[in-house]
Amino acid sequence: MTVLKHAVGKSTLKEGIAVPKALEKWIGAPAVGKKRHIILLFENESITATLRRLANARRHVQIKYENKAGLPFRKWLASLFSPSETGMEGEYLELERLDRDTFRMHAFPLIRQPKEHLAIEEWLLHRTNERALQAFPAVKEIPAIVQSVEFRPLEGQAFYNRRLSHFFTAWKWERERRVVPQLSLKSDFAKTSVQVEVEFGNARTYYQDYIKFLLAFDQKLASLGVLIVPTEAFAQTLCAVGLRKAIEKGRRSYSGMIHIEKVRRELPFLSFMLRMPLAIAGIGVHRK
Numbered sequence: 216m217t218v219l220k221h222a223v224g225k226s227t228l229k230e231g232i233a234v235p236k237a238l239e240k241w242i243g244a245p246a247v248g249k250k251r252h253i254i255l256l257f258e259n260e261s262i263t264a265t266l267r268r269l270a271n272a273r274r275h276v277q278i279k280y281e282n283k284a285g286l287p288f289r290k291w292l293a294s295l296f297s298p299s300e301t302g303m304e305g306e307y308l309e310l311e312r313l314d315r316d317t318f319r320m321h322a323f324p325l326i327r328q329p330k331e332h333l334a335i336e337e338w339l340l341h342r343t344n345e346r347a348l349q350a351f352p353a354v355k356e357i358p359a360i361v362q363s364v365e366f367r368p369l370e371g372q373a374f375y376n377r378r379l380s381h382f383f384t385a386w387k388w389e390r391e392r393r394v395v396p397q398l399s400l401k402s403d404f405a406k407t408s409v410q411v412e413v414e415f416g417n418a419r420t421y422y423q424d425y426i427k428f429l430l431a432f433d434q435k436l437a438s439l440g441v442l443i444v445p446t447e448a449f450a451q452t453l454c455a456v457g458l459r460k461a462i463e464k465g466r467r468s469y470s471g472m473i474h475i476e477k478v479r480r481e482l483p484f485l486s487f488m489l490r491m492p493l494a495i496a497g498i499g500v501h502r503k
Contacts, residue, residue, distance in 0.1 A: 217241055218321075219310035220386050222355040224302025228292050231264075231279040232308070233352065237387045243315060244268050244276040255280070255288060256313070257320040262288045278310075288320075295324045301349060305334070305358030329365040333375070334358070334501035336446050339479060343439070343492035351439055353406040356386050357496065361443070366500045371456040372415035372472070379413055379443075380404075394427045395434045402427055408438035415445060415453065418473045425489060432491035439492050442478070446499040450474035 219242065221232045234242055243266070245251050250267035255278075264280040280288050296306050305328075309321040335358050340348070348354055364378040383404045384390060388411070391401040404411040410431050412424040421444065428440030445453060450472045457472070475497035482489075 216311070218312075220356070220359070221308045221310065222302065222352075222359050223292075223296045223304075223306045223308060224298050224355060225300070227302075227308070228289060228296060228298070230281045231277050232310070234266075234276040234278065235387055239276050241312070242266065242276070242310075247274055252316070253278070254317045255320055256317065257288060257291050257322075260287055260291070264288075292322075295322050301345060302355050303335075303349075303358050305362040307356075307359040323359070325362075328362050328501075331366040331500060331502050333361050333364040333366060333498050335361055335496045336499045337475060337497040339475060339482070339495040339497065341482060341486065341489060341493040341495070343494060347492070348439075348494060351407075351409050353388075353409040354439070354441065354494065356388075356406075357411070357441065357443075360386055361496070361498055362501070366502075368452070369456065371460060372453050375453075376413065376415060383411070394430050395436065398430070400427055400430065402431070405437070408436075409441060410437040410439070411441045411443065413443045414473050416473060417470045418477055421473045421478070425485065428491055428493060429489070437491070439494065442493065442495045443498060444473050444475050444478060444495065446497045447474040447476045449499040452500070 219234065219238050221227065234244065245266065245268050247268050248270040250265050252263050253266045255262050255264050262280060262285050264278050264285060266278055269275045298304055298306065304325065306324050309323065311319045311321065313319055360379065360382045363382045364375060367374065380390065388404040388406045390404060392405045394400045394402055402410045403413050410428060412427060414421045414424055424442055428437065431437035454472050475495060478495050
């Protein structure tokens with residue numbers, strides 16, 4: 216079932232929701248400069264909101280509810296969410312279409328996340344900063360994607376790769392897009408000008424991720440690279456699982472895994488060639 220997923224930020228609580236380009240047809244976006252009314256259902260209430268397409272350069276489509284009629288909906292949002300300035304907490308809304316003009320809202324605040332789930336514990340930034348990071352709407356979706364993955368202590372890296380792939384796809388990220396058209400190298404995920412690589416592999420394999428970022432940046436196909444790696448503690452957990460599975464298959468060793476501390480140590484020595492903005496997300500296990 217197609218739904219619109221939206222990472223909650225301060226503007227969500229006060230004004231409205233931006234509609235991703237991939238879902239403009241699904242939602243029935245009006246022509247440039249036009250608008251129409253839609254019904255938003257939430258809990259046991261409903262409001263009339265405005266669906267509009269701006270006459271700006273990017274022809275943005277928005278759902279707006281900043282007027283008096285939208286007050287009950289804004290109060291409902293405020294009772295569930297309290298995002299910071301960054302809007303990177305991982306909380307989100309889902310918009311389900313019931314008919315042409317009627318949509319049901321589903322809220323996913325932090326309190327409704329799985330009991331034990333993955334979470335971004337740290338951002339390591341290179342040639343960018345927190346303010347610049349917020350200029351990429353797609354980046355705000357990543358914490359919500361990561362936090363949708365439940366922690367299973369007996370599962371290894373293959374399980375988490377599959378679950379992350381599932382949720383990136385659910386958020387309408389493109390999978391395995393060619394980094395540049397002329398080469399067979401593919402990114403893990405991409406959306407607008409953001410390229411994401413998820414790395415649970417051997418500590419040496421992540422150098423190829425840097426090459427992918429540089430190629431895309433050089434060809435102006437990506438403006439920001441996001442590398443997702445485990446924290447050192449989570450990497451140790453995954454390595455223990457990997458070693459156990461290796462022994463079960465008759466092997467006596469396991470090759471180890473990349474983690475954010477290795478990235479932190481090496482980044483100053485690699486910065487001379489890493490000319491593009493990078494954000495490294497260290498993911499670990501969140502327990503309530």
